Amino acid sequence: MTRRRQAPAAPGALWTLITGSPEDTEAIGEQLGRLLRPGDVVALDGELGGGKTTLVRGLVRGLGRDPAQVKSPTFVLVREYPPARQAPDAPLIVHVDAYRLQGAAAAMALDLEWLMNPRTITIVEWAERIADALPEARIAMRLDYVQAARRRLSLLPGGRAAAVADALPAAGSASDAADAGGADASAGD
Numbered sequence: 001m002t003r004r005r006q007a008p009a010a011p012g013a014l015w016t017l018i019t020g021s022p023e024d025t026e027a028i029g030e031q032l033g034r035l036l037r038p039g040d041v042v043a044l045d046g047e048l049g050g051g052k053t054t055l056v057r058g059l060v061r062g063l064g065r066d067p068a069q070v071k072s073p074t075f076v077l078v079r080e081y082p083p084a085r086q087a088p089d090a091p092l093i094v095h096v097d098a099y100r101l102q103g104a105a106a107a108m109a110l111d112l113e114w115l116m117n118p119r120t121i122t123i124v125e126w127a128e129r130i131a132d133a134l135p136e137a138r139i140a141m142r143l144d145y146v147q148a149a150r151r152r153l154s155l156l157p158g159g160r161a162a163a164v165a166d167a168l169p170a171a172g173s174a175s176d177a178a179d180a181g182g183a184d185a186s187a188g189d
């Protein structure tokens with residue numbers, strides 16, 4: 001990969017925010033993580049290096065787990081983050097990286113149906129690759145490259161996305177989203 005072009009805003013996004021650093025993206029992930037409930041499926045898409053795994057670190061932190069457990073799972077398709085000892089009833093977090101998968105059959109080999117049980121929070125990177133195997137009601141976010149340290153996060157409609165978008169900061173709240181040029185958070189009031 002040599003040059004990268006700025007991706008257009010995700011059409012139909014419910015909520016959009018441009019982050020100015022990996023820490024900002026992780027912080028948004030943490031806020032989103034606090035809003036997640038058992039049974040939620042979070043579907044993350046966007047190009048290589050878009051910030052999906054960075055966001056997952058924040059999600060895991062927001063859910064009260066150690067984000068250091070989260071590694072870019074290049075060779076590992078599924079990681080599990082169990083509840084902390086002091087909160088044994090918290091949901092299991094399942095982190096899937098579908099980069100190497102293609103289609104529902106491949107996803108079934110992962111036993112995703114079992115993983116996506118109502119007591120589990122499932123987070124999928126490269127979710128579009130196994131979209132047929134995922135429930136319709138999912139919280140879908142795109143992370144697009146804008147500039148070296150800037151990424152556009154877009155929450156797409158579906159599942160509990162609208163409720164979640166209402167509780168996330170409006171565009172401009174993360175550091176220097178000022179010249180976001182089209183960052184148009186419609187959530188929040």
Ligand SMILES: Nc1ncnc2c1ncn2[C@@H]1O[C@H](COP(=O)(O)OP(=O)(O)OP(=O)(O)O)[C@@H](O)[C@H]1O
Binds near residue numbers: 055125149
């Ligand atoms: N605003 C930002 N948000 C997130 N990551 C950023 C940002 N700016 C720079 N980065 C860098 O971009 C990279 C994002 O990598 P990350 O592994 O999170 O992406 P990914 O979408 O999971 O990639 P892959 O598709 O390979 O799994 C990291 O090196 C991170 O430091």
Ligand SMILES: [Mg+2]
Binds near residue numbers: 053054072073125
């Ligand atoms: Mg990743």
